Amino acid sequence: MTGNNTIPGTGRGAPGADGLRGPRESPHPLLGAYLSILREVPDGLALVDSGGGCRYLNPAFTRITGYTREDVPTLSAWFERAHPNPAYRRNVQDMGQELLQGDRNALVASVVCRDGTVRDLEFRRAPVWDGCILLVVRDVTEQVLTEEHLRQTTSELSAVIEAFPDLFLQLNTDGTILDFRAGRLAKVPLVSQALLGRRVQDVFPGDVGEALLDTLQQAVRTDAPAASLEFSHTEAGALRHYEARVMPLYGMRLMAVIREITERKEAEQELHRHREHLEDLVAERTAELERANQRLEHLLYCIETTERRAAEEWLDSSIEQGTLGVAEAEEARITTDASGTVVIVSRAAERLTGYAGEVLAGKPIWSLFLGGDARELLSEEVLGRGRSAECVEGATLVRNDGSRQPVCISADPIIDAAGTVVGMICTFQDM
Known part of the structure; x- marks a missing residue:
C-alpha cells in the first residue's frame, strides 16, 4: 500500500507510483x-x-x-x-x-x-x-x-410540549428567564418575548414573585423537583389561577413548568358551594326530622295519658256498677295525628280490618270507611272542634279483602296541655 500511495516528484525524473513523472529536482529536505x-x-x-x-x-x-x-x-x-x-x-x-x-x-x-x-x-x-x-x-x-438521535429526542420533546397545555420556562438560578416554550393548548401565554432576560420573580406581584423565588431556591438546594406552587395572576382584568413545578436541569439551570388551572379552581369552588348547600339541606332536614320526632313523642305521650285516663275511668265505673270482670264486646282502636293519619293500630283493629298495623300506618283513617259521614264526623267535629263524637248508624268499614262490615264509631280528641288538638283515638265495634 505504501508503494502505491506516493507523491510524484520524490525522485529525479523517475515516474512516481501513480504513473506521473515528477519535476527533475532534488527533494526538499523536509x-x-x-x-x-x-x-x-x-x-x-x-x-x-x-x-x-x-x-x-x-x-x-x-x-x-x-x-x-x-x-x-x-x-x-x-x-x-x-x-x-x-x-x-x-x-x-x-x-x-x-x-x-x-x-x-x-x-x-x-x-x-x-x-x-x-x-x-x-x-x-x-x-x-x-x-x-x-x-x-x-x-x-x-x-x-x-445527531440523529438528538434530533429524534428533540422532536419527541417538542411533540410533548405541543401536546400539553403548559408553559415551559428555562431559568437561571437567580430566576432570570432564558427561554420559554408554550404548548399549543396553552390558553394564556403568561410570559412574552419581551420578558426574556428579566427575573421571573419581578414579572409577577411581590408575594407571588417571592413564592416562586423560594421554590427555585428549594430546587437548587435539594437538586430534586420542588413541591408544586399555586398562584393567581390578573390578566386583562380577569383573575387566572396557575400551578408551577420547578425541575433542576444540567448546568445550574432550572425548568419551570406552569399550567393554568383556572377551570379546575372554579370547578372546585363550585363543588365547595354545592357541598355547603348540601350540608345546609342536610342540617335543615335533620332539624325537620328532630321536630317531627318531638311531635311524635309528644303525641305518644298524650295518647298514653289519654288511654290511661280512660282505663282508670272504666275501672272506676265498673267497680261502682259491679260489672268488673264481665266480658264486653272487643273494641278496636286506631290512633291518628292531627291530620287524621294513622299512627297506632291495636291488635283488635288489625283483626277487624284485616290490615297489619305497619300497612295502615301513614294512611288517612277515613279511607277505611264508605260514605262521607264518617270523614265529616272525624275531621270536623273531633279534630276540628276538639269534641268527642259517635257515629252509631251508617258507617261501613271496608276490610282488606274487600268485604264490608257495618260498625259503630266513637272518637275522642287528644289534647295537649296548651289545649291544642294533636290527634284522636277512634274506637269502633261490630254491629
Missing part, C-alpha cells in the same frame, strides 16, 4: 518529514489534481474506507464505487463539485466501503500546489448517529 506526518495523521487524506485524478491516498484513508489508490484512480471511479445508487450519486457529485470549487467548506455523505459497510464520512478541502486539492476525510458515523 519532504520525508512531511510524508511521515501524512502517513501518521488519523484523518484520511486524498490528493486530487486538477484533472480529477487521485495522486495520493494516505493509510488512514484506506483504513477508513478500505479502498487503495488502485481502487479509486480518479474521482469518477470513487463516486462509482462509494455511491452505487445512481440517484444518490448524482446528488453527492453535485455537492462534491461545489466542494472542489470552494463553494462549500464541508460535505457529509454516506459511503459504501470496500467491505460493503456503509459509513458517514465528512470531506473538507484544502488547496495545495499546482491546482491540486487535498481532501481531508473523517469518519463521522457515530457523530451522525448521535
